[in-house]
Amino acid sequence: MNIIKSIPGSFRTVALAALACTVCSTPGWSATPASVTVKYGDLDLTSRAGASTLYHRIQGAARYVCGVEGQSLVEVIRWRACVSDATGEAVERVNSPLLTALHTGQRPAPATAMLAK
Numbered sequence: 136m137n138i139i140k141s142i143p144g145s146f147r148t149v150a151l152a153a154l155a156c157t158v159c160s161t162p163g164w165s166a167t168p169a170s171v172t173v174k175y176g177d178l179d180l181t182s183r184a185g186a187s188t189l190y191h192r193i194q195g196a197a198r199y200v201c202g203v204e205g206q207s208l209v210e211v212i213r214w215r216a217c218v219s220d221a222t223g224e225a226v227e228r229v230n231s232p233l234l235t236a237l238h239t240g241q242r243p244a245p246a247t248a249m250l251a252k
Contacts (some may be wrong), residue, residue, distance in 0.1 A: 168243070171196040173225070186233035202218035 173196045178185035201217035204210070224240040236242060 138251075141244060169200045169202075171200050175229075180229070180231040180234060186231060186237050189229070189231075189234055190237050193222055193225045194218070197225070 173183075173189070173192045175189045175192065178189050180186055180189065197218045200221055201214055206215045221239065226234055
């Protein structure tokens, strides 16, 4: 999976790639991992709303990259693993605490305020 963080015109992107080895080894699937660019330069990843929007974009891209879910139990399991792996890798590459917390189902750590007299 590749991540591209370029800032020309304050524009950031992340590219998702499905794992081609065991996850996408269904006949007819390409041996080369597919990828989709997910743009998030318009989002504030320090806000819950921004992180949530990006997470939904990543999930949608992962579903697209992993292709059709399939009908047999084996195909469904492979598809779900593909989506899960692609989503997890993209979240990790973005390296946003709120996005990671959203992905893992954890609450983000509260900010600590320091008071001085």
